[in-house]
Amino acid sequence: TAGNKIFHFGPCRVSMSMAEIRAGFSAIKANIQSRDPIRSLSILSHPHSLHKVKSSDRCCITHQLLSFYVDKVFRHCRTEDSFVNRKISSIANSFLSASRELGQCREQNNCVCGEESTEKFKQILANYEGLDVTSAAMKSLGELDILLDWME
Amino acid sequence: EYEREYAGGSWIPISECSPTTATICNVTEDISAPVAYKLRVRAELGATRSPWATTEGFFSRAMTSLTPPELRVLAEGQHVLVQLADLGPSFQFRLLYWRKGHESRVQQKVLREVSSVVHLDTMEAGAEYCVKAQTHVQAINRSSSFSPTQCVRAQGDTSL
Numbered sequence: 001t002a003g004n005k006i007f008h009f010g011p012c013r014v015s016m017s018m019a020e021i022r023a024g025f026s027a028i029k030a031n032i033q034s035r036d037p038i039r040s041l042s043i044l045s046h047p048h049s050l051h052k053v054k055s056s057d058r059c060c061i062t063h064q065l066l067s068f069y070v071d072k073v074f075r076h077c078r079t080e081d082s083f084v085n086r087k088i089s090s091i092a093n094s095f096l097s098a099s100r101e102l103g104q105c106r107e108q109n110n111c112v113c114g115e116e117s118t119e120k121f122k123q124i125l126a127n128y129e130g131l132d133v134t135s136a137a138m139k140s141l142g143e144l145d146i147l148l149d150w151m152e
Numbered sequence: 153e154y155e156r157e158y159a160g161g162s163w164i165p166i167s168e169c170s171p172t173t174a175t176i177c178n179v180t181e182d183i184s185a186p187v188a189y190k191l192r193v194r195a196e197l198g199a200t201r202s203p204w205a206t207t208e209g210f211f212s213r214a215m216t217s218l219t220p221p222e223l224r225v226l227a228e229g230q231h232v233l234v235q236l237a238d239l240g241p242s243f244q245f246r247l248l249y250w251r252k253g254h255e256s257r258v259q260q261k262v263l264r265e266v267s268s269v270v271h272l273d274t275m276e277a278g279a280e281y282c283v284k285a286q287t288h289v290q291a292i293n294r295s296s297s298f299s300p301t302q303c304v305r306a307q308g309d310t311s312l
Contacts, residue, residue: 004291017291020184075158082167086182089164092154093185 007151009059012105016098018152024087025144031084032077033142036135043127043140048120050150057117063106064113064121065147066099069140072128076137088141153187153210163192171196186292188212216289218296221245223285227304232272232281236263244288246295249273252280252303275306 005018044050044065053061074092079085105111128136155162169177183189188210195202224235236245245263249272263270275281282303287296 004293015186017184017186020291024184070154070158074154078159082165086164086166089155090182090184092158093187096154096157097186 009062009111011110012059012102014098014102017094018148021091021094022148024090028084028087031081032138036139036142038135038139041127042143043124043136044143044146046127053120054114054116057114059111060113061117061120062151063099063102063111066095066102068124069095070099073137073140076133077141183211183213186212186214214292216292216294218287218289218294220296220299221285221287223283223299223302225283225302225304227306230275230306232275232283232304233269234272234283235269236266236285238266239287242289242291244290245285246288247272247283247285249281249283252282277306280305
């Protein structure tokens, strides 16, 4: 079902059609993960899981991660398979909409970035930049359910 | 919108419609995000291609206008039954019903899933009951206008 979910991070709120995003990702997950040969490393969960981020930092890290996927990940995931590309496009556009919504709230200084979320996001970028761009983008996309699970 | 801003203005082909000889194509899933979309189409004849025809302005599903649902009201003995066309998982239905002459006491029923026939109420003998319905899509928080009202009378009358 096309269920919109409203996430509240303090005064900030963002609505995302999680059911549609998850359905789109499930349809391409196996294909995407098959393109990621490096099993020993995680972009989002190395060295610590997202679940370790304090709740007061959730707003900031969520916005950083949405922007990370929009800016760095989706654009490097174009494949030869038009079905996969269409699903990635739907997810990318949903993330774009959500990151804008959260970004507007962040501009009003309602989305504080603490030391922990800053450190965690630095680690994610380091993991990402430790690989070539296509491998890093495919691995990040393959870990999308880790992000969705953490958000929900 | 993502493709326009982050992917060099690229276009995403929709395989069910590329190529197609049909003059209609369901692109609902491809425009499911709450952002602005453009659509384009061209004709092909052998190796010859027409220029692209592109939608003027942008479409976003928040601009969707919903049409009232197809509603059928039946009286079966003392019972008011309704039939609604299944529009898929994104749609809910809101039904308003009342006993004719008791317009101040309108009752409501929200249906999230549509089975073939729904029991609405048990009628008093000889009474006439009226029903109208609208659709609602939670993803865009939008409702249709109401369907025309239909009334039935208890004891086997069919809809008037």
